[in-house]
Amino acid sequence: MFADLDAVFLARIQFAFTVSFHFLFPAFTIGLASYLAVLNGLWLWTREHRYLELFRYWVKVFALAFAMGVVSGIVMSYQFGTNWSVFADRAGPVIGAPMAYEVLSAFFLEAGFLGIMLFGRERVGPALHMAACLAVAGGTVLSAFWILSVNSWMHTPAGYTIDEATGQFLPEDWWAIIFNPSFPYRLAHTVTAAYLTTAFIIGGVGAWHLLRARRRGESPSAATRTMFSMAMWMAVVVAPVQLLLGDLHGINTLHHQPAKVMAMEGHYESHPEGCAPLYLFGLPNDAEQRLDYAVGIPCLSNLILKHDFTSPLPGLDTIPDEDQPPVAVVFWSFRVMVGIGLLMIALGVWALWARWRKRLYDSPALHRAAVAMGPSGLVAVLAGWITTEVGRQPFTIHGLLRTAESASPLAAPAVAWSLIAFVVIYFAVFGAGTYYILRLLSRPPKPDEPRLKDVVEGPLRTAGITPAPLEAARQGRPQPTGG
Amino acid sequence: MPIAEGVSFDLTVIWAFLIAFAVFVYVVLDGFDLGLGVLFAAEPAREDRDVMMNSVAPVWDGNETWLVLGGGGLFAAFPLAYAVVLPALYVPILAMLLALVFRGVAFEFRWRTERWRRVWDLAFIGGSALAAFSQGVALGALLEGITVDPAARAYGGGWWDWLTPFSLFVGVAVVVGYMLLGATWLVMKTAGPLQERMRTRARWLGLLTVGFIGAVSLWTPFLQEGYYARWFSGWGLAAAGAVAVAVLVLAGLMERSLAVHRHEYRPFLLALGLFAVCFAGLGVAMWPYVIPRSVTIWEAAAPEASQIFMLVGAAVLIPVILAYTAYAYWVFRGKVDPQAGYH
Numbered sequence: 001m002f003a004d005l006d007a008v009f010l011a012r013i014q015f016a017f018t019v020s021f022h023f024l025f026p027a028f029t030i031g032l033a034s035y036l037a038v039l040n041g042l043w044l045w046t047r048e049h050r051y052l053e054l055f056r057y058w059v060k061v062f063a064l065a066f067a068m069g070v071v072s073g074i075v076m077s078y079q080f081g082t083n084w085s086v087f088a089d090r091a092g093p094v095i096g097a098p099m100a101y102e103v104l105s106a107f108f109l110e111a112g113f114l115g116i117m118l119f120g121r122e123r124v125g126p127a128l129h130m131a132a133c134l135a136v137a138g139g140t141v142l143s144a145f146w147i148l149s150v151n152s153w154m155h156t157p158a159g160y161t162i163d164e165a166t167g168q169f170l171p172e173d174w175w176a177i178i179f180n181p182s183f184p185y186r187l188a189h190t191v192t193a194a195y196l197t198t199a200f201i202i203g204g205v206g207a208w209h210l211l212r213a214r215r216r217g218e219s220p221s222a223a224t225r226t227m228f229s230m231a232m233w234m235a236v237v238v239a240p241v242q243l244l245l246g247d248l249h250g251i252n253t254l255h256h257q258p259a260k261v262m263a264m265e266g267h268y269e270s271h272p273e274g275c276a277p278l279y280l281f282g283l284p285n286d287a288e289q290r291l292d293y294a295v296g297i298p299c300l301s302n303l304i305l306k307h308d309f310t311s312p313l314p315g316l317d318t319i320p321d322e323d324q325p326p327v328a329v330v331f332w333s334f335r336v337m338v339g340i341g342l343l344m345i346a347l348g349v350w351a352l353w354a355r356w357r358k359r360l361y362d363s364p365a366l367h368r369a370a371v372a373m374g375p376s377g378l379v380a381v382l383a384g385w386i387t388t389e390v391g392r393q394p395f396t397i398h399g400l401l402r403t404a405e406s407a408s409p410l411a412a413p414a415v416a417w418s419l420i421a422f423v424v425i426y427f428a429v430f431g432a433g434t435y436y437i438l439r440l441l442s443r444p445p446k447p448d449e450p451r452l453k454d455v456v457e458g459p460l461r462t463a464g465i466t467p468a469p470l471e472a473a474r475q476g477r478p479q480p481t482g483g
Numbered sequence: 484m485p486i487a488e489g490v491s492f493d494l495t496v497i498w499a500f501l502i503a504f505a506v507f508v509y510v511v512l513d514g515f516d517l518g519l520g521v522l523f524a525a526e527p528a529r530e531d532r533d534v535m536m537n538s539v540a541p542v543w544d545g546n547e548t549w550l551v552l553g554g555g556g557l558f559a560a561f562p563l564a565y566a567v568v569l570p571a572l573y574v575p576i577l578a579m580l581l582a583l584v585f586r587g588v589a590f591e592f593r594w595r596t597e598r599w600r601r602v603w604d605l606a607f608i609g610g611s612a613l614a615a616f617s618q619g620v621a622l623g624a625l626l627e628g629i630t631v632d633p634a635a636r637a638y639g640g641g642w643w644d645w646l647t648p649f650s651l652f653v654g655v656a657v658v659v660g661y662m663l664l665g666a667t668w669l670v671m672k673t674a675g676p677l678q679e680r681m682r683t684r685a686r687w688l689g690l691l692t693v694g695f696i697g698a699v700s701l702w703t704p705f706l707q708e709g710y711y712a713r714w715f716s717g718w719g720l721a722a723a724g725a726v727a728v729a730v731l732v733l734a735g736l737m738e739r740s741l742a743v744h745r746h747e748y749r750p751f752l753l754a755l756g757l758f759a760v761c762f763a764g765l766g767v768a769m770w771p772y773v774i775p776r777s778v779t780i781w782e783a784a785a786p787e788a789s790q791i792f793m794l795v796g797a798a799v800l801i802p803v804i805l806a807y808t809a810y811a812y813w814v815f816r817g818k819v820d821p822q823a824g825y826h
Contacts, residue, residue, distance in 0.1 A: 064591045070544055071587035075580045077551045080558060081569030082576055088569075089636055092562025093785040097793045100559040103552045104800040111548045112807045115541030116814060123814055163786075166636065168562070171788045408570040409635070414642040418577045425581050429588055436595040 008407045010415040011083040014422060016389075020382055021426050022076055025069030027381045030144060030191065031198025032062050033137040035230075036117075040133045044126055049447065050223040057223070057445035058202075061437050063118055068433050070111075072426070077103075083415065087396050087406035094160055094169045094177055095150045102146030110139035144191050152183035154397050155388070156256045162400075169397070181256055185249035186388075192242045193384065196344060197377025199238065203231030204374020207367035209444040214364060223445040225361050228370070232360065235348035243341060247304065253388075254305055257398060259319045260391030263330035265301050266291045267315040274310040275299040280335075284327040289316065325393040333386040340380040347373055494790040498560040499773070499780045501797060505556055507762050509549035510618075511664065511755050516543050518665025520586055520611025521658060522684070523604060531677050532604060538672040538819045540590055545808055547583065559793055563636060564773040564783040570638040571629040572621045572645055579617035586610030612658060619657025623650030626768070627706050631777045649702060656695035660758065663688040667751040670741070674818050678747075685750055686741050693734045696761055700727070703768060709776045710768050719767055726764035733757045 036059055043051035077099075080088045113135040121129045159176030160169045171177060206228030213220040254261045262268075266279045268289045277296035285292050299309050306313065316324055347369055354363045392398055396406040516539040526532055539546075558565040569576055589607035593600050624645035632639030666685035670678055700723075704711040713719035737753040740746045773780045784790070 064595070067544075067588055067591045070547065071584040074547060074551055074583060074587075077554045077558075078569060078576055078580060081554070081565045082573055083570075085566035085570045085637060088558060089562050089566035092558055092565065093789045096555070096559025096562055096785060097789050097796075099555050100552075100793050101796050103548065103555045104796055104804065107548045107551055108545065108800075108804045108808070111545040112804065112811050114544055115811055119541050120814055168786075170786050171792070174788075174792055408566075408573075409632075409637050409639075410570055410573065411642055414573055418573070421577070421581060425584060429584055432592060432599075433588055436592060439595070 005412045005416055007410055007412040007415050008404055010412060010419055011407045011410070012403065014083060014415060014419045015079055017419070017426070018072065018075055018079060018422055020385070021430060022069065022072035023381065023385060024378055025065050025072060026140065026144070027194045027197045027378060028201065029062060029065050029069055030140040030194035031196075032058060032065065033133075033140045034195070035198060035202065036062060037130075037133040037137040040130055044130060050221070050226050053221075053223040053445045053447060053449045054227055056449040059118065060440055064433055064437050064440075066110075066114065068430055072430070075422075081408075082418075083408050083410070084396070084406050085408040087401065089166075090168050090401060090406075091154075091397060092168070094171050095153060097171070097174075098146050098150050098153075098178060102143055102150075106139045106143035106146060109142065110136050113139070141191060144194070145187060148187045148190055149178050149180070149183050152186045153177060153180045155186075155253075155392055156180045156182040157397055157400060169400075182249075182252055185245070185252045189242070189245045189249045189384075190381075192238060192245055193377070193381050195234065196238055196242060197381055199231045199234035200344065200370075200373050200377045201375065202227050203235060203370050204372075205441050206231055207370035208374075208441075210361060211364060211367045211371070212444065220361060221444060221447070223447075223449075227445075228367075229355075229360060232348065232351035232355070232370075235344060236352045237348075239341065239344040239348045243345065246338075246341065251305065253391075257391065258314065259316065259324060260330065260388070261305065262314070262316045262319070263325045263327045263391055264334040264387060265305075266294070266327065266331045267301070267313065268317060268327075270315040270317055271302070271313045274302050274306070274308070274312055276301040276305075276313040278304065282331070284331050286324070286327055323394065325391050330387055330391045333383040333390070337380050337383040337387060340376045340383070343373065343376065344380075494787060494794065495780050495784040497794065498556075498784065498790055499771075501801075502553065502556045502560060503762075503766060505549055505552045507759070509546070509553050510762070511758050512546035512549060513543075514615075514661045514758065515539075515664035515668040515751075516546055517586075517611045517615045518658075518661035518663065519668060520607050520665070521615065521662050522665050522669070522681075523608045523611070525684070526677070526680075534673055534677060534819045535669060536590065536593070536607075538669065541815045542811060543587075543590060545811065547587070550583075560785055560790065561773055561780065561783040562785055564778060566636070567629060567631055567638045567774060567778065568625065570642075571640060572624055573642050575617040575620040575624065575645055575650075579614050579621070582610040582613035582617060584610070586614065615658045615661045616654040619654035620645065620650045622657065622765075623647070623653030626653070626703060626710075626765075626775055628776055629774050631774065649706065652702070653699055656692075656699055659688060659691050659695055660761075663692045664751070664754050664758070667737075667741075667754045671748050671751045672817075672819055682741055682745075682750075685754075686738060689734060689737050689741070689754075692757065693730065696730055696757075700764070707776050713768060713770075722767045723764065726760055726767065729760045730757065733760060 036055060039051050039055040039058070042048070043055060113132040116124055116129065116132040117136050120132065124132070157169075158180040159171065159173035161172050162168070163170050206224055209224040210220050210228060213224065250261065250264075263284075265276070266282050266284055267276060268284075268291060275298060277294075277298050278300035279291060279294050279296040282291035282294035282296075302309050302311065302313060316327070347366075350366055350369070351360065354360045354366050360366075394403050395401060396403050519535055519539060523532060523535065526535065554565075557568075585606040587610075589603045589610065593603040593607070596603070624647070627647055627649055629638065630640035630644065631637075663685060666681045666688055669681040670685055673681065704714050714723045733753055733756045737750055737757070740749045740753060769775050771779050771781075773783045
């Protein structure tokens with residue numbers, strides 16, 4: 001079985017599948033870790049109870065999402081070796097070091113302080129607990145720093161030489177490797193995307209509970225109003241910033257990976273006189289090298305990419321067929337990402353208007369829109385990721401190492417069976433986890449919001465995570481109630 | 484400075500020791516929480532399971548990070564070894580990763596559902612057992628040797644080559660060893676009847692572990708001539724003899740500590756010692772190969788520029804990591820209270 005399938009294609013599907021699943025969790029937890037640190041800080045500063053309520057409410061979600069991010073992330077650290085061993089051998093001397101730095105500087109920081117953040121509030125005191133929250137939040141961002149540096153190097157390799165004998169990439173200049181040309185743009189764009197993703201999930205949940213309170217004729221709690229309000233501030237401030245960052249990232253990509261931008265734009269044809277159109281719709285046709293049924297706005301693409309009407313804009317007709325990315329995937333995923341980004345800005349503006357009219361908490365249409373937009377960040381992040389990664393094809397290291405030459409010497413059945421195992425297990429396990437998260441979110445935060453481990457169905461309440469309380473009791477210290 | 488067999492002490496050797504250190508820390512730290520997961524099967528009572536899981540919940544994530552460091556460090560410092568070993572051990576490695584998915588999420592999921600709690604407990608047991616077994620199988624297959632295609636700088640065998648009686652045997656041995664670590668951990672972290680049962684189990688598991696250590700040690704020299712020559716001649720003989728004596732002494736001390744002195748902390752420390760000694764013995768057998776008898780650490784090493792750049796970070800960060808990891812264990816020290824959480 002599966003002997004006739006293409007092992008490289010299966011390995012690509014497997015990597016795309018495992019990394020897409022994994023990516024959803026950090027995209028959510030990077031923002032959530034920072035949100036929790038902010039909430040905890042506000043609680044310590046103002047002593048307003050709603051912030052502690054919100055902390056306790058969201059920390060339970062964080063624990064679940066973080067655990068899923070950890071286990072799906074451990075898989076990723078071995079995918080390079082299991083399925084992409086040629087890539088691993090060639091690129092290891094260059095990208096291995098930044099990845100090792102990610103583990104040493106970020107993963108241990110997150111893992112080491114997570115336990116204290118989740119369970120240790122009363123054991124270590126408020127100052128150290130706050131430090132643990134900051135360490136976890138900082139760790140998530142630091143992790144993004146290193147892994148996006150590595151990813152960017154695959155798009156815009158710099159600071160290396162190639163060993164003639166082994167074909168290995170050898171490091172020449174670490175600064176140039178880490179701060180390679182696309183890295184600052186990709187880092188800013190991706191981390192901002194993570195913050196927006198979290199903001200829209202929190203906003204969606206807040207809106208859901210505002211609607212629920214309204215339906216029941218109750219007035220929503222201070223905590224519910226606060227979470228919706230904070231999320232809408234993020235939307236109105238950060239979504240437009242993201243548009244700007246995306247534009248800068250796109251111009252950087254045009255400079256270094258023009259074929260990717262041509263695919264994003266659907267520009268099979270060159271525009272030597274400028275005035276390249278922005279296609280809103282079209283069906284990419286790789287065989288005929290043209291965009292069928294194209295609907296475009298004249299000259300707008302030129303304006304966006306070159307900031308003028310007259311600069312020439314080459315098309316895919318200048319790129320050999322064997323070096324072109326698959327256009328349809330890139331074209332459509334890009335449109336999904338941009339479309340969601342524009343909707344996010346619109347929602348932010350709507351919320352700002354409602355706030356100005358003093359109807360932020362009393363505007364069911366706005367709340368329904370916010371609920372609908374709740375998961376939109378996750379979709380946008382995946383769409384953006386697909387745009388940039390598929391746009392790099394047919395290379396793993398842009399222009400230097402082809403995907404077809406990067407894979408492990410594995411039999412197709414091995415890759416096929418492991419792919420099936422990943423698909424079945426990921427959907428089962430992470431499906432269950434998502435269900436538990438949604439169930440936690442289906443009830444509003446309460447003034448006596450329970451600690452992390454007290455929430456279960458049924459009459460029995462579980463023994464909480466209360467490490468070493470016997471000793472605490474012996475020494476007359478208070479029982480832990482944090483988390 | 485020159486060390487054994489005319490080999491000089493250099494960056495590659497430092498990195499070999501650093502990776503070995505990361506793997507060892509992983510083995511003992513995740514070893515006790517994987518072993519604890521297997522012991523779940525023998526403790527059906529709800530309260531006991533809650534206590535057992537609570538004893539590792541704040542630290543398991545940090546424990547597994549050492550696995551990422553072992554894998555990531557191998558990738559960075561010995562990319563050729565990473566590129567050859569992982570495809571060769573494709574099935575056990577992927578089985579381990581998927582098993583870790585199950586048991587990792589079980590930590591969170593089992594608190595979120597009443598109806599499905601049993602299912603996630605089962606996932607915790609099965610995931611822990613399969614992860615431990617897969618690690619043992621991977622070790623056994625590595626010791627037995629991996630087919631390398633030197634021209635292609637790649638693995639040269641099939642995807643079932645790892646499956647041998649020896650690798651399966653080492654798989655079982657590792658499960659038993661991890662259970663010993665888990666049982667002694669629980670002697671330290673629990674009280675009352677649960678602790679008593681773990682004390683009894685630890686004694687049996689100690690005996691079994693020593694038996695498996697002996698069997699694997701006697702089997703190994705007959706896998707490849709290189710091992711035989713190493714263990715029964717020259718400095719290898721002295722080292723192997725010292726390991727054998729140390730294993731017996733530590734096992735004897737552990738039995739007395741468990742049964743006669745009824746210590747609470749010491750059995751766990753002695754079990755750690757047992758693992759350290761076995762790990763040293765493994766090092767004696769493998770040195771100076773990273774893939775036994777075909778690729779040496781120098782052949783697989785990353786260029787010096789990579790080694791130096793990473794060493795700067797490792798020299799600064801590993802002590803810091805050890806410090807705050809120790810702090811996290813200190814914060815959550817002592818016994819787990821079965822009554823805690825009932826407010």
